[in-house]
Amino acid sequence: MCLLAEVGGKNIDFYQLIDYSFNSILIVEQEGEIIYCNKAFVELLDFFTSNEVIQKNLLSFVSPEFHVFCKQQLKNVIEKKEIAGRGEKKMIRRDGTLIDVELMVVPFNMKGKVLAQLIIQDISSRKIAEKRLKDQEKLASIGQIAAGIAHEVKNPLTAVKGFLQLYQEDHSHPYLMTINEELDRALDTIKNLLQVSKPDLxxxxxxxxxxxxxxxxxxxxxxxxxxxxxxxxxxxxxxxxxxxxxxxxxxxxxxxxxxxxxxxxxxxxxxxxxxxxxxxxxxxxxxxxxxxxxxxxxxxxxxxxxxxxxxxxxxxxxxxxxxxxxxxxxxxxxxxxxxxxxxxxxxxx
Ligand SMILES: Nc1ncnc2c1ncn2[C@@H]1O[C@H](COP(=O)(O)OP(=O)(O)OP(=O)(O)O)[C@@H](O)[C@H]1O
Ligand SMILES: [Mg+2]
Incomplete structure (x- = not known):
C-alpha cells in the first residue's frame, strides 16, 4: 500500500512511515476492535503477522487490571476528541507473559469517523533497570544498617573474648569452653556480615x-x-x-x-x-x-x-x-x- 502526501515539495509515503515506525501504532474503534496495527506492534507481542491481531479486541492484549481505564480512555478520545496523555500499562504477549508499555491515545479521523490511535512504547528494559536500582538501594541500605550494627557489636564482643581468654589462664570451669565457642560463632557471623554487606570494601x-x-x-x-x-x-x-x-x-x-x-x-x-x-x-x-x-x-x-x-x-x-x-x-x-x-x-x- 502507498499513501503519498506532498511535504516540502516531496512525495512522502506515510503508510510506510507508520508501518515501519519504531513505536507500535494501532487504530482502534470505540468498542476496542483493532482495525490496523503496524509491524512494531506485531513484534512487541511476539506475533508473526498482523492478521493475528486485526479485528481482535484491544482488551484481549491488555492486562485485566487496566481494562476499565482503557475503555474510559477510548470513550474520552473518540467521543470528546481528547488526547489521553502517556500512561504505563501492561500488555499480554502471544505466550501469555506480560510486557510493560507506555501508551498514548489520540483521536484519529478516518473518512469523517473518529477512531482512536494508540502509540505504544516498550518500556520493559527501563522497568527492569528501575527495579534493579530499587533492589540495589534496598539491599544497600539494609546492608549499611546491618554493617553499622555489626561494627558496634564486634568491638565489645572482641573485648569480651580477650578478657575471657585472660580469665581462662588461671580459672577453669566446664561452661567456659561453651562460652568461648558461642562467642566465636557470634564473631564469625559478624565477620561474614561485614564482608557481604560492604563487598566493595x-x-x-x-x-x-x-x-x-x-x-x-x-x-x-x-x-x-x-x-x-x-x-x-x-x-x-x-x-x-x-x-x-x-x-x-x-x-x-x-x-x-x-x-x-x-x-x-x-x-x-x-x-x-x-x-x-x-x-x-x-x-x-x-x-x-x-x-x-x-x-x-x-x-x-x-x-x-x-x-x-x-x-x-x-x-x-x-x-x-x-x-x-x-x-x-x-x-x-x-x-x-x-x-x-x-x-x-x-x-x-
Ligand atoms: N535453592 C533453594 N531452594 C529452596 N530454598 C532456598 C534455596 N536457596 C535459598 N533458599 C531459601 O532462602 C533462604 C536464605 O538463603 P541463604 O543462603 O541466604 O541463607 P541460609 O542458607 O539459610 O543460611 P547461610 O547463611 O548459612 O547460607 C534459605 O534459608 C532458604 O529458605
Ligand atoms: Mg545458604
Missing part, C-alpha cells in the same frame, strides 16, 4: 574470570556431599570470560550450590548451565529441592532471612551483592515441592 582486584573453569573446580568441594544428588553440568561458550572479583564469584557459586544441596531432602538433581547470549554470560543453577514460597521470593538476598535452624541467612546476600556489584542481574523461579532455579546474567566486559 574488599579490595580484591578485578581479573578475567573463566566462569566455567571456576564452576568445575568449585564442584570438587562438594564431592563428598553428592552421594544421593545427581549433578548435571552443561557448560557452553566456556571461552567467554567476565571481568570481576574472582573470590567473590567462587563464594557466590559455593553459596548457591550449598543452598541447592540443602534444599534437596533425600535424592534429587542439580543442573548447572552456562552459556553466552546478548552480551552476557548466563549461569543457571536449578535444583529439584523443596522450593521457596512465592511470598518469600522477593525478600531473598535480605540479610538474615533464613528458614534453616542452623542458617545465618547471609549466603544469598553475598550472592546478590556480588552479582549487583558486577552489573549483573538475578532472577529466581521456584515451585514449592518441585524445585528452584537461580538465573544469573553477568555482562561480558
Amino acid at each position: 574488599q579490595d580484591e582486584p578485578f581479573v578475567q574470570i573463566n566462569v566455567c573453569k571456576e564452576i568445575k573446580s568449585m564442584l570438587f568441594l562438594f564431592q563428598d556431599r553428592l552421594y544421593s544428588v545427581e549433578v548435571e553440568i552443561d557448560l557452553k561458550d566456556s571461552e567467554k570470560t567476565i571481568k570481576g572479583k574472582k573470590n567473590l564469584f567462587i563464594k557466590a557459586f559455593y553459596n548457591l550450590m550449598t543452598n541447592a544441596l540443602e534444599a534437596i531432602e533425600g535424592e534429587g538433581n542439580i543442573k548447572i548451565e552456562h552459556y553466552y547470549k546478548d552480551g552476557c554470560n548466563h549461569i543457571i543453577i536449578s535444583d529439584t529441592g523443596i522450593g521457596i514460597p512465592e511470598e518469600k521470593i522477593h525478600i531473598l538476598g535480605t540479610p538474615f532471612f533464613t528458614s534453616k535452624s542452623e542458617g545465618t541467612g547471609l549466603g544469598l546476600t553475598q550472592v546478590f551483592t556480588t552479582v549487583q556489584e558486577h552489573g549483573g542481574n538475578i532472577a529466581v523461579q521456584s515451585v514449592l515441592g518441585k524445585g528452584t532455579t537461580f538465573h544469573i546474567q553477568i555482562p561480558v566486559t
Whole structure:
C-alpha cells in the first residue's frame, strides 16, 4: 500500500512511515476492535503477522487490571476528541507473559469517523533497570544498617573474648569452653556480615574470570556431599570470560550450590548451565529441592532471612551483592515441592 502526501515539495509515503515506525501504532474503534496495527506492534507481542491481531479486541492484549481505564480512555478520545496523555500499562504477549508499555491515545479521523490511535512504547528494559536500582538501594541500605550494627557489636564482643581468654589462664570451669565457642560463632557471623554487606570494601582486584573453569573446580568441594544428588553440568561458550572479583564469584557459586544441596531432602538433581547470549554470560543453577514460597521470593538476598535452624541467612546476600556489584542481574523461579532455579546474567566486559 502507498499513501503519498506532498511535504516540502516531496512525495512522502506515510503508510510506510507508520508501518515501519519504531513505536507500535494501532487504530482502534470505540468498542476496542483493532482495525490496523503496524509491524512494531506485531513484534512487541511476539506475533508473526498482523492478521493475528486485526479485528481482535484491544482488551484481549491488555492486562485485566487496566481494562476499565482503557475503555474510559477510548470513550474520552473518540467521543470528546481528547488526547489521553502517556500512561504505563501492561500488555499480554502471544505466550501469555506480560510486557510493560507506555501508551498514548489520540483521536484519529478516518473518512469523517473518529477512531482512536494508540502509540505504544516498550518500556520493559527501563522497568527492569528501575527495579534493579530499587533492589540495589534496598539491599544497600539494609546492608549499611546491618554493617553499622555489626561494627558496634564486634568491638565489645572482641573485648569480651580477650578478657575471657585472660580469665581462662588461671580459672577453669566446664561452661567456659561453651562460652568461648558461642562467642566465636557470634564473631564469625559478624565477620561474614561485614564482608557481604560492604563487598566493595574488599579490595580484591578485578581479573578475567573463566566462569566455567571456576564452576568445575568449585564442584570438587562438594564431592563428598553428592552421594544421593545427581549433578548435571552443561557448560557452553566456556571461552567467554567476565571481568570481576574472582573470590567473590567462587563464594557466590559455593553459596548457591550449598543452598541447592540443602534444599534437596533425600535424592534429587542439580543442573548447572552456562552459556553466552546478548552480551552476557548466563549461569543457571536449578535444583529439584523443596522450593521457596512465592511470598518469600522477593525478600531473598535480605540479610538474615533464613528458614534453616542452623542458617545465618547471609549466603544469598553475598550472592546478590556480588552479582549487583558486577552489573549483573538475578532472577529466581521456584515451585514449592518441585524445585528452584537461580538465573544469573553477568555482562561480558
Ligand atoms: N535453592 C533453594 N531452594 C529452596 N530454598 C532456598 C534455596 N536457596 C535459598 N533458599 C531459601 O532462602 C533462604 C536464605 O538463603 P541463604 O543462603 O541466604 O541463607 P541460609 O542458607 O539459610 O543460611 P547461610 O547463611 O548459612 O547460607 C534459605 O534459608 C532458604 O529458605
Ligand atoms: Mg545458604
